[in-house]
Amino acid sequence: MITWLRRNLFRTWWDSIMTVVFGYVGLWVIWTVIEFVFVTGRWEIIQVNLKLLLVGRFPDELMWLVGASLTALAFWVAAVAGGSKIDLNNVQTIPQRLFDYTRRFGLIVALAALLIFLAADIAALLLAFQVLGAVVVGRLVGLARRKVSVLGAIPSIIWHPMLGSPAIALVLVTLMESTLEEWGGFLINFYMAIISIVLCFPLGVLLALGRRSSFPIIRLVTTTYIELIRGAPLFVLLLLAGVALEFFIPPSIAPDAIFRGVTVFTLFTAAYLAEIVRGGLQSIPKGQTEAGKALGLSTTKITYLITMPQALRNVIPAQIGQFISLFKDTTLAGAALNILDVLNVGTAITKQQDFLGQGLIYEALAFVALLFWVGSYVMSRESQRLEKRLGVGVR
Amino acid sequence: MSSLPSAPAKVPIWRDVRVLRWLFQIAVLAVVGLIIYWIWGNYQTNIERSSVQTDLRFLDNPASFTIPGNDFDQSSPVRAAFVQGFLNTIQVALVGIFFATILGTIVGIARLSKNLVVKTIAAAYVEVIRNLPLLLLLTFMNLAVVLQTFPRIEDAWKPLDLFVISNRGLAIPWFEGSAGQLSLLVLAGIVLAVIVVRLERARADKVGRPSRALLLGTLALAIVPVVGWITLGYTWTLPFVDGRGTSGGLRLDPSFFALIVALVVYTSSHIAEIVRGSILAVPRGQGEAADALALSNSQKMRIIILPQAFRVAMPALGNQYLNLIKNSSLGATISYFELTQIAQITVGNGSPAVPAFTLTLLVYLAISLFTSLFVNYFNRRLALVER
Numbered sequence: 139m140i141t142w143l144r145r146n147l148f149r150t151w152w153d154s155i156m157t158v159v160f161g162y163v164g165l166w167v168i169w170t171v172i173e174f175v176f177v178t179g180r181w182e183i184i185q186v187n188l189k190l191l192l193v194g195r196f197p198d199e200l201m202w203l204v205g206a207s208l209t210a211l212a213f214w215v216a217a218v219a220g221g222s223k224i225d226l227n228n229v230q231t232i233p234q235r236l237f238d239y240t241r242r243f244g245l246i247v248a249l250a251a252l253l254i255f256l257a258a259d260i261a262a263l264l265l266a267f268q269v270l271g272a273v274v275v276g277r278l279v280g281l282a283r284r285k286v287s288v289l290g291a292i293p294s295i296i297w298h299p300m301l302g303s304p305a306i307a308l309v310l311v312t313l314m315e316s317t318l319e320e321w322g323g324f325l326i327n328f329y330m331a332i333i334s335i336v337l338c339f340p341l342g343v344l345l346a347l348g349r350r351s352s353f354p355i356i357r358l359v360t361t362t363y364i365e366l367i368r369g370a371p372l373f374v375l376l377l378l379a380g381v382a383l384e385f386f387i388p389p390s391i392a393p394d395a396i397f398r399g400v401t402v403f404t405l406f407t408a409a410y411l412a413e414i415v416r417g418g419l420q421s422i423p424k425g426q427t428e429a430g431k432a433l434g435l436s437t438t439k440i441t442y443l444i445t446m447p448q449a450l451r452n453v454i455p456a457q458i459g460q461f462i463s464l465f466k467d468t469t470l471a472g473a474a475l476n477i478l479d480v481l482n483v484g485t486a487i488t489k490q491q492d493f494l495g496q497g498l499i500y501e502a503l504a505f506v507a508l509l510f511w512v513g514s515y516v517m518s519r520e521s522q523r524l525e526k527r528l529g530v531g532v533r
Numbered sequence: 534m535s536s537l538p539s540a541p542a543k544v545p546i547w548r549d550v551r552v553l554r555w556l557f558q559i560a561v562l563a564v565v566g567l568i569i570y571w572i573w574g575n576y577q578t579n580i581e582r583s584s585v586q587t588d589l590r591f592l593d594n595p596a597s598f599t600i601p602g603n604d605f606d607q608s609s610p611v612r613a614a615f616v617q618g619f620l621n622t623i624q625v626a627l628v629g630i631f632f633a634t635i636l637g638t639i640v641g642i643a644r645l646s647k648n649l650v651v652k653t654i655a656a657a658y659v660e661v662i663r664n665l666p667l668l669l670l671l672t673f674m675n676l677a678v679v680l681q682t683f684p685r686i687e688d689a690w691k692p693l694d695l696f697v698i699s700n701r702g703l704a705i706p707w708f709e710g711s712a713g714q715l716s717l718l719v720l721a722g723i724v725l726a727v728i729v730v731r732l733e734r735a736r737a738d739k740v741g742r743p744s745r746a747l748l749l750g751t752l753a754l755a756i757v758p759v760v761g762w763i764t765l766g767y768t769w770t771l772p773f774v775d776g777r778g779t780s781g782g783l784r785l786d787p788s789f790f791a792l793i794v795a796l797v798v799y800t801s802s803h804i805a806e807i808v809r810g811s812i813l814a815v816p817r818g819q820g821e822a823a824d825a826l827a828l829s830n831s832q833k834m835r836i837i838i839l840p841q842a843f844r845v846a847m848p849a850l851g852n853q854y855l856n857l858i859k860n861s862s863l864g865a866t867i868s869y870f871e872l873t874q875i876a877q878i879t880v881g882n883g884s885p886a887v888p889a890f891t892l893t894l895l896v897y898l899a900i901s902l903f904t905s906l907f908v909n910y911f912n913r914r915l916a917l918v919e920r
Contacts, residue, residue, distance in 0.1 A: 146649040153648050161650045355558040359565055369898040371859035373866075374873055374890060381886040385579045386572045466666035473668060473866045481669060485676060499677045507665055507673075514664035 174500070181256075183498045184505045187487045188256050191505065194322020194478055200312075204325065205265045207308035211332065212269045213276040214305045218298065220280025242520065249512045276301075306336055313396060321396065322478030324509050327468040330396065334403035335461050341404065342411025343450075347441065349416055360412070367409035372467055375402050376474035399471035407464050414456045418449030458521035462514045469510075480506050576887075589892070591884040598878055600870045611879050618875035619896060625789070625861045625871060626900070629796040630854050636797060637804025637853075642834070644809045655805070662802035667860055670799055674791035675867040683787075689774055697772045697779050703790050704772030707783035714765065715758070722757035729753040747835075788869035792861065800857045804850065811846035812838055844915045851908030855901055862897070872896060 148154045184191070193204060254262045283289040283297065292300075309329050348360030367375075379402045384392045393401070422445045430440035450457075472479030478486070484502040487493065546552055592612040599607055600617055643655035662670070680700055684690060689699035697704040730750040737746070772782030815838050823833040843850075865874035876893040880886045 146647070149647060156648055157650045160648075160654050164650065164654050353554060353558045353561075355562050359561070366898070369901040370894050371862040371873070371897055373862040374876075374893055374897065377865075377873070377877060378886075378890040378894070381880060382890060385576050385887055387575055389579070462664070466664075469666045469668040470863070473863075481666070481672060485672065497681055499681055503669065503673050503677060507669055510666055510669065511661070511664045515660065518664060 174504075179501050179504075180496075180498060181501060183487060183493050183501055185256050186492070187483070187490075188253070190323060190487065191480055191483050192253070192323045193325045194483065196321065196323075196325070201261075203308065203312045205268060207305065207312045207329075208265070209268050209272045210305035210308050213272040213279075214302045216273040216276030217280040217283075217301050220277035242523070243516065245512050245516055249508070302336070306333070309333060322480075322483050324480040324506075326396065326477060327465070327471075327479050328513075330400055330403065330468045330471060331461070331465040333400050334407060334464060337400070337404040338408040338411055338464075341408035343415055343446070345408060345412035346415035346419060349412060350419055364409045364412050367406055368413070372402070372406055373470050373474055375406060376470055380475045395471075395475040395477050399468070399475055399477060403464060403468070403471075407460060410460050411457065414453050414460060415449060417456070418451075418453035419445060421452050422448050455521045455525040458517055458524075462517050462521075465517075466510060466514060480509060580887075585885045585887075589888055591879070591888065594884070596879065597882055600875075611884060614875050614879065615872070615892070615896075618870060618872040621869070622858070622861055622864075622871040622900070625792060625796070625864065625869075626854075626858045629793055629800065629857050629861065632793070632797045633800040633804055633853075633857060634850070637801035638808050640801060640805035641808025641812070644805060645812055659802045659805050662798055663806070665799075667795065667799045668863060668866065671791065671795040671863055671867060674795045675788065678794075679787045679791050686774060686778065689779075691774075695771060697774060697782075699779075700787060701778065702787045703785045704779040704782045705785065706769055706771050715762075718758040718761040721761070722754045725757050726750040726754040786869065788864065788867045791867055792864045792869050796857055796860060799860070800853055803853050803856075807846050807849045807853065808842065811842035811849075814845045815841045847908065847912045847915055851905065851912070854908065855904055858900055858904060859897065 147157045189196075193201075196204065250266055254266060279301070283292075289297075309332055312325075313329055313333070345360050345364060348356045349364060351357055351360075376399065379398045380395070383398055426444050426448065427440055430444045435443070469479060469481045471477050472482040484506040485499070488496075488498050488502050592615070593610050595608050596611045596614045597607050598614075600614065640655050640658060643651050644659065646652045646655070683698060683700040686699045686701050689697050691697055695706055727750075729752075730746045733746045733749050770781040772779045772784070775781075778784075819837055819841065820833060823837040828836065861871055862873040864871040865877055868874065872893055876889050880889050
């Protein structure tokens with residue numbers, strides 16, 4: 139014990155000073171946070187406005203759409219995760235696996251529990267169980283694909299869209315079913331991010347292929363696009379889309395603010411994704427392509443069957459990092475396009491009649507921060523775990 | 534003897550790979566051209582219908598708004614407003630990059646500390662900040678810290694009587710005198726510092742003693758401006774509360790303060806991860822060799838590890854600098870008068886949106902390109918010279 143203390147905390151006199159000073163600061167921060175959460179914080183502002191913060195003024199009779207799309211999404215994600223060969227959990231015992239799941243998803247479950255507790259609504263609890271059920275079913279479907287050869291024979295390019303399309307369709311219907319005046323809250327951030335991720339992925343892969351192509355004109359076009367987008371701030375692009383989009387397309391088909399945001403996020407993230415995928419393609423040894431050629435495969439087949447799968451797998455962590463930053467950047471749409479996203483709702487509720495001028499901005503922003511933090515943190519932990527599993531940088 | 538099959542007849546033109554390749558490219562080019570043509574056609578019809586300007590003449594119109602913190606007045610042209618916005622963006626970028634690099638490096642090193650407390654706090658800092666949206670941090674700094682927690686000017690905080698902190702901004706001690714002479718003196722200091730460092734390195738190499746280039750260089754850098762300042766008869770002033778504002782010192786706009794703090798905190802959490810990764814990327818043998826030479830911990834870090842780590846980190850750091858510059862456009866959401874805010878206001882005042890925002894985008898593009906050139910130059914300087 140004494141040795142441990144000496145080794146970790148009081149190695150030298152300088153070390154001891156650091157330990158005392160930073161230990162004091164750390165304890166002070168922890169104490170302040172605990173005091174804020176349990177004593178001084180006035181959380182009724184969150185409790186009263188919980189629905190506004192999460193879904194805005196979404197019409198009650200359409201709430202089933204939100205539940206259905208969330209369930210379909212959970213099913214899809216679980217099926218993808220369960221079907222991937224890199225998941226090699228089989229060796230562990232049951233308690234080990236439980237511990238592992240708790241560490242990975244405990245935060246999400248805790249956040250869900252907190253939201254259900256704040257909502258104090260039986261429907262929220264039912265939705266949670268519905269989503270949990272979808273996760274279990276999705277995982278079984280994913281497993282089945284690995285174990286049952288008939289399912290395994292379905293090529294990925296058909297399998298993934300087949301599982302994902304119901305989720306995407308439901309999310310799109312949810313986004314379109316209500317007008318912008320009724321929309322708002324965290325769900326808008328979440329769904330804008332989901333749709334943009336799904337749309338920007340194929341575009342980014344195509345751009346990466348274009349940039350590595352042997353056709354000079356295609357290389358020129360894609361490189362120009364990627365570099366122009368990467369040199370521009372997202373916020374200015376969103377502002378431009380907000381005020382100037384109707385100049386560039388016929389006004390009759392100009393979309394509403396949410397889809398303007400989705401368009402900009404897609405085009406923007408695709409350029410960054412293209413650079414990530416290009417890095418992945420560059421990391422594939424030349425021998426892989428040459429082996430493909432020796433087998434007499436066409437260039438398309440070499441790309442689709444040999445280089446692209448390896449390239450995409452190698453850069454999964456970087457891709458997830460880009461998607462996390464897209465998820466966080468959806469708040470910019472609120473500021474640039476006047477969408478009532480969760481951050482705008484969070485600052486607006488402090489100006490309500492009941493809460494005006496009482497300095498509740500800390501409570502509101504803390505809640506918004508919690509939503510984003512749990513989402514991003516769990517995703518980034520998962521990506522670190524994948525990185526270890528894939529052995530990126532080890533081989 | 535039977536004739537060998539003759540050399541294949543000329544490949545028909547529709548199966549000639551060279552022809553097909555160019556046909557394909559021309560087709561793609563045609564599609565891109567058509568899209569651009571369609572967009573351009575829409576643009577032409579739409580501006581004709583709504584009869585808005587398309588050129589940059591709006592830059593000569595009076596701006597009819599004011600920028601706090603300088604002598605820009607309402608009758609100045611929009612052009613001058615854009616220049617001022619550009620200067621403000623550059624100012625935020627330079628100050629932000631400077632502090633973010635320092636803070637990020639410290640946190641990155643702290644994450645690898647052997648001290649459990651220091652390590653844990655650094656890790657918590659990185660993990661908490663990195664996973665929050667920048668706009669949330671900015672809103673927090675602006676609404677919660679500056680506008681709500683900072684006191685009103687009547688009962689401003691005055692730590693050590695050096696600073697004045699209130700919701701009207703932050704005032705810090707500052708030099709008094711012409712900025713031109715100050716920059717000249719600083720320039721002279723830099724030149725002297727470079728010479729001193731060169732000489733000291735050469736001397737140390739010759740004598741075979743550890744060089745004190747860092748110490749002497751810093752001294753040279755500091756002495757010239759200070760001595761010059763005193764001989765020129767200038768002083769420095771402390772800020773004090775003066776009625777409804779502050780006098781003396783340098784006053785920082787509250788929005789500038791909020792923007793800088795948010796950008797520095799956010800970017801430093803990313804830089805810390807880069808620095809940590811780069812330090813880990815330095816081969817273990819280097820640190821062990823330093824231990825074997827009985828270098829102290831700080832010497833080991835300063836002379837052996839960090840120079841090699843920064844060589845690895847430079848490209849990623851450059852990306853973070855570019856991100857910081859582009860993220861400074863968020864200053865518009867808290868009314869800091871940088872480029873984006875200027876564009877937004879003039880468009881609100883009736884300037885045509887497309888030329889104004891295109892101009893803004895081009896300026897950001899130019900800044901980005903310039904920064905990447907700079908980073909690439911440094912990268913080449915730092916790169917390992919291979920035989």
